[in-house]
Amino acid sequence: MTEILSLAGANLISPIILSFALGLLAALARSDLTIPEAVAKGMSIYLLFSIGFKGGVAVSAHGIDQTLVLALIAGLVLSFVLPLLAFGLLRVMTGLSAIDAAAVAAHYGSISIVTFVAATSVLNGRMISSEGYMVAVAAVMEAPAILSALWLVARSGSGEARMDPGLIRELLLNGSIVLLVGAFFIGAITGEKGFAEISAFIEAPFKGVLCLFLLDMGLIAGRGLRQSRGVLGMGAVGFAIAMPLVSAMIGLGIGALIGLSLGGVVLMMVLCASASYIAVPAAMRVALPEANPAVYLTLSLGVTFPFNLTLGIPLYLAIAQAVTGA
Amino acid sequence: MTEILSLAGANLISPIILSFALGLLAALARSDLTIPEAVAKGMSIYLLFSIGFKGGVAVSAHGIDQTLVLALIAGLVLSFVLPLLAFGLLRVMTGLSAIDAAAVAAHYGSISIVTFVAATSVLNGRMISSEGYMVAVAAVMEAPAILSALWLVARSGSGEARMDPGLIRELLLNGSIVLLVGAFFIGAITGEKGFAEISAFIEAPFKGVLCLFLLDMGLIAGRGLRQSRGVLGMGAVGFAIAMPLVSAMIGLGIGALIGLSLGGVVLMMVLCASASYIAVPAAMRVALPEANPAVYLTLSLGVTFPFNLTLGIPLYLAIAQAVTGA
């Protein structure tokens, strides 16, 4: 326990977390500090390209693990199933309507790539290696949760989910999925040689860019929290802490079961525990326009994201270490 | 021949080419992946500044070659003359109107700085040095082709080219020319000492930035191809492959004649073979508004650019090696 706390403490005073905190505080204090949209998008493109590429390089170096296919299938299934769990919890813990609950559930079945990146950073800092293909698992888990959520709405009969033919294509060919998977393949094809060519770009400045990106996330989360004050009850906030914990345990079980390494198990836990705030919100605006964005954005970006970033990741790591005995 | 193929093969699986391919595929598959305009412009400013600066540093290190003036004059003349060749080929090979043919010709007389940069990358990878002032030659070749094209239109009597007094100044003081030449002089003045100060910025991440920039080029080329499907006949596409080959041979002859090194000859071939898709299109919108942008953009960015990037550069290098016996 003290070890977990000291781990969490060490994590808390990294430049990455403190940058997020700075953004959060600046927004709550109503500073006019902002990062231009184009710069924020540019940084997210950089992060997706780097993380995908590095995953691919790792796969090319270590070969395709026998668990690769299992991990992909597990990710797919989890992304379909976790929303059902989230929906159930929300109906019990909160008074959200079926539509709002389904929209929130879609976010928690999907993943947050920045949380994934932050976890990779922590693992690297502790010299814990992980399977390179976990970024492919991340890509696979982005979209399915949205379909589960739409199915939940249809089943509950409480509104028609807008499921036009274009939506599925949009989900699958979503820019961030394409970039992540594409960079993964580029990394896998060009391998260590390709990595050597561009590592001064995708590796060296990575953590620094992540700091500025998290500053921006903090600003957005802070502005969201300020505007949605009073929208959420204690039940909803409780859900946003309980859900990642429960999901992480499920991820732990599945990860251990399919034989991932310690690092891989932690990343699987983080994928399960994290909630989307980029791809899914846009999809919800198209497919479930009646759902209230203030609810799902505040829970995902305002509560779960900082929770995972600060306490969640070190906790998942500690638990995984205890369980796998590594 | 097998050597050329293996060279081309090695070139094809570099992160740079694969990034272009990723963009192309994403656009053809209608993914919503996009790079913000400001980020794309920022990257192009970075690339122009870096390449210009490095050229200047090389000149300051190796002194001014006796062939410098010859190379500049050759570039100038080629940029004026190549459009005439292109125009002739187009009138023979395609059914394009005189105006469209002239607009296309202007693109092929001018140059593509990104193709030039990619060629420099390939040369560096093979440890082949080249004259630093070739970037100055590139700058000199940007604009003259436009004047030739306007003269072709005037001569053919098929429409009035809009040649207002502001146009020449705009062409000469075009942002990319000013930046390239300005950075060249800064590099030449500050030399190795200046390079040491900023090489962590302009050298180390260069290839990585080039990857993301080519991703963007791929996206734009792919979207252009998708929209202009059916606009172009086989003759036009044939021109877009034949023209760079013919131009490269002319560049080879001239480059060898004025005594450039192997690397310099290859770069001269690439300058001749490449077609503009940034400066010239904007000038055409002003000076030849009746010309159809879909035609010249598709040929230049959709056919010739990928051709040079993938097959052209290794081919020109192999030919130059065979001819110069290096």
Added chain:
Amino acid sequence: MTEILSLAGANLISPIILSFALGLLAALARSDLTIPEAVAKGMSIYLLFSIGFKGGVAVSAHGIDQTLVLALIAGLVLSFVLPLLAFGLLRVMTGLSAIDAAAVAAHYGSISIVTFVAATSVLNGRMISSEGYMVAVAAVMEAPAILSALWLVARSGSGEARMDPGLIRELLLNGSIVLLVGAFFIGAITGEKGFAEISAFIEAPFKGVLCLFLLDMGLIAGRGLRQSRGVLGMGAVGFAIAMPLVSAMIGLGIGALIGLSLGGVVLMMVLCASASYIAVPAAMRVALPEANPAVYLTLSLGVTFPFNLTLGIPLYLAIAQAVTGA
């Protein structure tokens, strides 16, 4: 004297200064070279974050100097007092109205963080260390001058300064102050360990980014000068050279008095001598809309900024060395 000149000469041919000159010339020649707003803002965020962070790291390494509090108080007082001096000089040297004079005075009491950064670069190049907390002094000096200027207007009875309750909060929570101070604290908390994590981002490419940023400053200054030709008399231009010299001497005295190191004294001189052109202009548009932006922007960005960048910094360094005998 010859030493000062050779120092200035060496300074003048650095890539940083030449980039500024390139921007200036391009704008005066009416080139269409521009840097997108989002990219310029992104670079300024990067520079503020880096400089703040590095200052904090320096403080964490060297401990809190006993002069820290004195330096902060000195900065605060100077920022309040320098506008009074500037206002007096302006009323004597120029025919500017009280309102225009007060607006200009606000700029000269505040600081230019880019001039500060350039000075740090020069010091680093000469291996002269300085107190890390000088960035905190810079932050403290950003806003007070504005209040002095408003008081000057109110006292002169020549117009009502718009001092609504929101303004003070806006000044204190201004994005650049928050970012600079926030990054300073992150650096101070994470120390050398944090620095090691992100130095490849905030240290290695720093000078290169500064070049592109100064290119942009040159473009803006050049466009401003071109448009405001004829707005300013010789008196105003004389003020824009005299004021930094006088302020630097005051900074020298105060800096030596409170016991700053040679580097610290030079930075204090530079803070006093430099004039704001980002935070203060925006505040003036809100608080003193009748003041003419062409006047204060041209003086601050078009005259004083290049003066400090080229001649001022080496001069202040030489004087400080002569006076402190270092």
Added chain:
Amino acid sequence: MQTHIAKRVEIVIEAPLERRLTDALTAAGVTGYTVLPVLGGSGRSGQWSRDGQVGRAGMVSVVCLIKPERLDGLLDAIFAVVKKHIGVVSVTDAHVLRAERF
């Protein structure tokens, strides 16, 4: 200069719906439209700003000049897209040059 009467329809809509809206416009026979960026705004669903956003967040403004007789069909097409969504639609009388384009 000869001008022709027309209607200027302006639709402020969430960015994720942009393609659906422009597809609907095209299907309704519109010959052209222009998309303008939006920095931020406020409405019944609260205040928002584009700053720092990463996804396809925010809104866009789509402006469409049409012949007056097309207005009714067009509004129906627009309404089918926006009806469940936040956003506003306004119509102004206008005159255009080069009527053959509309």
Added chain:
Amino acid sequence: MQTHIAKRVEIVIEAPLERRLTDALTAAGVTGYTVLPVLGGSGRSGQWSRDGQVGRAGMVSVVCLIKPERLDGLLDAIFAVVKKHIGVVSVTDAHVLRAERF
């Protein structure tokens, strides 16, 4: 499609005043507004462009659709903010869908 008459008010104002203007609009009972970016322009105070700017420089365009009867109060509120500042205010007759929103 049923439309309702409205006024479209467009205010081009310096960016540092944006918050003050939107606060004034809200205080005047406006139910919504949209902020558009401006690239550059020209007026009595000269020409300017957004390119390369770093601070909260430049201008924005704030568009506000309102019920006609609110116009007078609104213009007073706007004028209180813009009177000493550069910028322009224009009003156009418009029709809107979904009148209940305004």
Added chain:
Amino acid sequence: MQTHIAKRVEIVIEAPLERRLTDALTAAGVTGYTVLPVLGGSGRSGQWSRDGQVGRAGMVSVVCLIKPERLDGLLDAIFAVVKKHIGVVSVTDAHVLRAERF
């Protein structure tokens, strides 16, 4: 609030022609104009988007408020610039505050 009648002229034009257009406006005696960015659009010359572009590509929207009596001269000046180019010109009746500015 006292308002004055005016015309609001909106010109969507290719970005490389922006300076020529604004020069023509100035030559025609216009006292001001505002340039808005355009994200993309569609017309007879096909669909386009600003995303990822590097050159002076794309279009801009130039808005110009003028006294009604200036309209004819202005439209002639505009037409001289845009006639061979893609783009659209529309005119709306408007009211402005502070007529002395126009």
